[in-house]
Each structure stands twice: as C-alpha cells, then as structure tokens.
Amino acid sequence: MQKISEEIIQKKLEEIHQNTDKLVGNVLYGLAGILFIFGSIYTKPILALLGSLLVLLIYWISIFYITKRQIKNLLICSSFAVGMIFLIAVPNGLTEVRYSFFILIYMLVIYQDVKLIHFAIGIAYSFLIVNYSIAFDKKNPFYSFVVTHFLEKNAVTLEKFIIGLMVILVAHLVALFLTRLYKSRTYKQIYNAEFQQQQLVFLSKNQDFADEIAAGKFEFVYQLEEGDVLGQSLVNMRDNLKNAAQRDIEDKFITNGISELSEILRKNSDNLEKLGGMLISKIINYLEASQGTFYIVEKQGENQDILLRMVACYAYNRKKFINSTLAEGEGLVGQCYLEKKAIYHTQIATDYFKIRSGLGEILPTSLIITPLMASQNVVGVLEIASLNPLKDYQKKFLDKVSEDIAITLISVKANEETKKLYEQSRIVTEELQAREEEMRQNVEELAATQEEMRKTQTHLEQTKLKSEAFIEGSSNAIISFNDGGLIDEYNQSFLNMFGYEREEKLKINIVSILPEINIFDVNKYIKKGIYMQGKKQSGQFIDVRIYLNKTEIAGKDIYLMYIRDISEEKRKENEYILKINTLEKEIQQLKNV
Numbered sequence: 001m002q003k004i005s006e007e008i009i010q011k012k013l014e015e016i017h018q019n020t021d022k023l024v025g026n027v028l029y030g031l032a033g034i035l036f037i038f039g040s041i042y043t044k045p046i047l048a049l050l051g052s053l054l055v056l057l058i059y060w061i062s063i064f065y066i067t068k069r070q071i072k073n074l075l076i077c078s079s080f081a082v083g084m085i086f087l088i089a090v091p092n093g094l095t096e097v098r099y100s101f102f103i104l105i106y107m108l109v110i111y112q113d114v115k116l117i118h119f120a121i122g123i124a125y126s127f128l129i130v131n132y133s134i135a136f137d138k139k140n141p142f143y144s145f146v147v148t149h150f151l152e153k154n155a156v157t158l159e160k161f162i163i164g165l166m167v168i169l170v171a172h173l174v175a176l177f178l179t180r181l182y183k184s185r186t187y188k189q190i191y192n193a194e195f196q197q198q199q200l201v202f203l204s205k206n207q208d209f210a211d212e213i214a215a216g217k218f219e220f221v222y223q224l225e226e227g228d229v230l231g232q233s234l235v236n237m238r239d240n241l242k243n244a245a246q247r248d249i250e251d252k253f254i255t256n257g258i259s260e261l262s263e264i265l266r267k268n269s270d271n272l273e274k275l276g277g278m279l280i281s282k283i284i285n286y287l288e289a290s291q292g293t294f295y296i297v298e299k300q301g302e303n304q305d306i307l308l309r310m311v312a313c314y315a316y317n318r319k320k321f322i323n324s325t326l327a328e329g330e331g332l333v334g335q336c337y338l339e340k341k342a343i344y345h346t347q348i349a350t351d352y353f354k355i356r357s358g359l360g361e362i363l364p365t366s367l368i369i370t371p372l373m374a375s376q377n378v379v380g381v382l383e384i385a386s387l388n389p390l391k392d393y394q395k396k397f398l399d400k401v402s403e404d405i406a407i408t409l410i411s412v413k414a415n416e417e418t419k420k421l422y423e424q425s426r427i428v429t430e431e432l433q434a435r436e437e438e439m440r441q442n443v444e445e446l447a448a449t450q451e452e453m454r455k456t457q458t459h460l461e462q463t464k465l466k467s468e469a470f471i472e473g474s475s476n477a478i479i480s481f482n483d484g485g486l487i488d489e490y491n492q493s494f495l496n497m498f499g500y501e502r503e504e505k506l507k508i509n510i511v512s513i514l515p516e517i518n519i520f521d522v523n524k525y526i527k528k529g530i531y532m533q534g535k536k537q538s539g540q541f542i543d544v545r546i547y548l549n550k551t552e553i554a555g556k557d558i559y560l561m562y563i564r565d566i567s568e569e570k571r572k573e574n575e576y577i578l579k580i581n582t583l584e585k586e587i588q589q590l591k592n593v
Helices: 006-041 045-064 069-092 094-111 114-135 143-149 158-214 229-267 272-286 331-339 392-473 492-498 519-525 567-592
Strands: 291-300 305-315 325-327 343-345 355-357 360-362 366-374 377-386 477-482 487-490 529-535 541-553 556-565
Touching (some): 006 069, 006 158, 045 069, 069 114, 272 291, 272 305, 272 377, 331 343, 331 377, 377 392, 492 556, 541 567
Antiparallel strands (some): 291 305, 305 325, 343 366, 355 360, 477 487, 477 556, 541 556
C-alpha cells in the first residue's frame, strides 16, 4: 500500500476538523437556545443566560483566537460540556456536574486525539479522588459543600468510590477504543481519497506507457512518481516482458548454436584437425569473438605424460596452424585442464597475447578458457579471446556445447586410433604372410636339417652308448675333473681301485687319490705316461700309472684321466729283480770259490 505523506494527512485532518468545528458550533448555538428556554421554564433565566453566554464565549474564543489544534479541540468540547452542565444544573442543581466529564470525554472522541482523552480522563480521576478524600474527612471545611453539591450523602462509601473509579476506567477504555477506531477509519478514508486522486492524475500517463509496452518498446523510459501504483505495476510488467524476451533471445541463441555445432560434429567426425578447425571457426564467429585456439589432450612417452596439443587456431577470419603443446598445469590452459572448470578473465596481462588486425595489435577485453569434459574427464580445452566482455548466456552456450564436443572428440580419436590399428594390422598381416612363406621354406629346410640331426643324434647316442660301455667295461679307472681338481665323472673300475662306494654326490678331489700330483700345475702331466702312488679310501697306497688329457666344454676346461693299477706288475718286477740279484750273488760266490 502506497504511503501517504504526513503533511497530506494533517492537511486532510485539518479540513475534517474545520468541518467538525462548524458542525459543533451549530450544535452549540442550538444548545444555548435550549438552555435559555429551560431556564425560563424552571424560573432560572439568569442562570440559563449566563450558561448560554459562557458556552458561546468559549466557542468564539477557540474559533477566532486559538490557532493550536489541540487547545482549540479541547475548548470547543469544553464549551459543549459546560452547556450540558448548565442544562443539567438548571432543573437539578450542581450535584449532576460530575457527568460533565463523561460528556467532555465522548465529545473529544470526534476529534480522535488520544492525548486529549487521557487529559480529560485525568481530570475525572482527580475530581473523584479529591471529592471522596474530602467526603471521608468530616472535619474538612469543604465537607458540607462537597457532599451537598457534588456528592450525595448516601454515596460517601468506599464501595461507591471503587464503583466510581471503575465507571471512569470503563469510560476511559471505551473512549480510547472509539478514538482509535474512528482515527483508523479516518486515515483509511483519507488514504483512499488521496489514492484515487493520485491514480486519476497518473491514469493518462499510465495509458501511454501501456501502449508503448503493447508495441514492444521495452526500452521506453517511464518516469515513475511516488504513489503511482499502476505505473509501478506497468514497470514491473515491462521488466518481466523485457526479461522474458531477453531469455527467449538467449535460449534461441543457445539452441541454434548447439544445433549448428551438432551439424558440424555430425559431418566431420573422420578427421580431428579438420573438425577442430571448423569448430573453432564457427564458435568464434557465433560469439562474435576475435581469436581462439583448440587443444586436445594426448598421452605421450612410456610414462604416459599428459600434453595439450593445439590442433586448430583462429584469428580474424584467418587460420593459423601452429605446432604448440602445453604440459598439464602450464599456463591458463594447463590450469584449466587441472581444475576442470572454466576460467574467465577481463583483466588480461599485456604479455599474454594480442589480437592482430590490418590496423595493428590490440589487447583483448575478455578471455575465457573452457574444458571439454565427458564423464568427468577432460579431453580438450577451448581458449577464446574477445574485444567485448562475454555475456552470461554466451558462457552458458559454451558450457552446454562443451560436453557434445568432448563426446565427439572421444569418438573421433577412437576412430582414428581404430584406423591406425587397422593399418598397422594390415601391414603386420602382409609381413606375417611374407614371413609365413619364408618360415614354410625354413620349415622344409629345418625338417631336412632335423632329419640329418636325428641321424647324427642317433649316431651320437650309439657312440655314447659304446663309449659308456667301453668306459664301464674298462679295467682301468677313468675319471674327469675340473680345473679345481674336483672329480665329477668316474667309472666302476675307479670305485673298485680306490675302495669307494657309488654315491649320488661323490665329492672327491684328485689330490685325495693322487697326493703326489700338483693341482696348480696339472697341465705338465698332459699326454704323458707318469708313474706315481695312489691312495685308497682306506689309506693304503698302490702303484699306478696315469695318462692325462684336456678338453674344453661350454668354455670350461675339463681334464680326462686314465689310471692303471700297476701294483701287481710292480710286485712281479720286484720279485724278478730280487731273483736276479740272488742269482748274481750266487754266481759271485761261485767265482770266489
């Protein structure tokens, strides 16, 4: 509800009070005449005349000499109360003067002044309390006057006093209720009258404004004045229609842009560079921007490092194919990849980049970097610079179209990867076919080689069996040992000769059975028949003759030794020598005889 100024309210109230003053004045003139008539009837014309003159005198003073409204209201109502006092007093006397306060209170209600109500009721309370205080004290010099003219003797009781107070309180509350009720109604009437007057003044101007709105002229400037409720409603309607029209324009901008880009995405899903060039060109022109770049996310190297590779660049209707890569987190583009949210700047560093035209270079006013995301994964980044700040619906368009571009990028990259794999597969297939033919030939050669090897292996196995049979069947000990002297192969004759039992892992060093051999210079025994003593496991020594040979297997030296037990030969040789010596001694003795 429009607020009416206090000045207007007071002005209207004053007009109402002036009309009330005139109405009460007419009533007072009539009251004065009735009072004089009652005085003549009750043979008290002088008292009635004095009362009539006093009533009119108070009224005239308040009308012609008093300017303050509250005092004027009080005097006018008091003149009416005085008139009523005299009108009661003429037939009944001064005892009824106590009713004058109630007359005054309810007369003041017509002026709707709460302060005056409290003032008048305060006089009533004071009058009652003072009179009963005097009436309860019979020694008071005014006792007789009070109980004669203001109170009745049978009314001088505490109960009557309390009842009197309650009557004044009820009168007080009723007067306040009526005053506030009338005041509220008066204010409402003033507001309605003033409001209707204002609306009549604004009606013509509102009609012109409504015609402008109906014509679609939402930019029309309307000077809204205080209290113009209809005008305010029209302004709100104009703003709502303007906003709705703007939203419709923005929605169409987004819808049409998505539709046009979808067509590009649908028709160019076979080549990533071509798609990137057409997209960045379309977006820059559609947003009326100046320059832009299109990056895709790639993984390179064994560690699958993230790189953002520029696949397209656009500036002033001129394409620039620039080889450029950025690491994740590098620059604003790399930061956009990491944060997965758009970056918008209107304060651009002078060393970032400048927009070039035929007239020179100029720093862009705004820069937006948008991630191309699908399923929370960034597959590319758009960087767009403009000489004008981007509007909210343009940013919204970029946000909505970014997911469609991202999905298409994933599809294009998958198709390119499939093509690459197919080409690799074709090459590999051709190579495999060539190798298969080569392998077929090799298999045939290998089969022939295997047959030859089989025959050779059979021969070797037969030779090995013969050798093993020869070795095991030999009466001489045959052993092999490494360059450290550890015996690794032996035959049964070796075990029999030196008194050892066959064990799975027999660990015997050559020095254990041939103490005289020098293991550190074993090569001097190679291919020589050498006599020495061998040592059995039991510690018994035997005479042996050894023959040593050396070969190399898998890069290691292997020694092969033949050992022959010549103990029996040595015993027979000794017996023969002993017999010869005995014969020689016998021959010498015969010679001496």
